[in-house]
Amino acid sequence: MLNNIVKNAFAAVQLPRYTPHSFRHMLVLYGDQICGTREEFKAWSQNMGHNSVIVSVSSYIPVTGDTQREIILRLGRVKDG
Secondary structure (H helix, E strand, C coil), X not given: CHHHHHHHHHHHCCCCXXXXXXXXXXXXXXXXXXXXXXHHHHHHHHHCCCCCHHHHXXXXXXXXXXXXXXXXXXXXXXXXX
């Protein structure tokens, strides 16, 4: 039922079709941007119905190998001063 509501609403304004899952994905990414602490993100994740932050992070915040490398190198530079 919710899928049909979303599908019809987007079709009515001639926008590409989005699924409820697309909205969940967007909400996790938005929470990642606005939450300043791990505790805030945990509360955000729980509010979405996830039992664990790991579900939110592993399902919706992918990190490619290249991105992982860049992050680790940057963290090393920050620590070295």
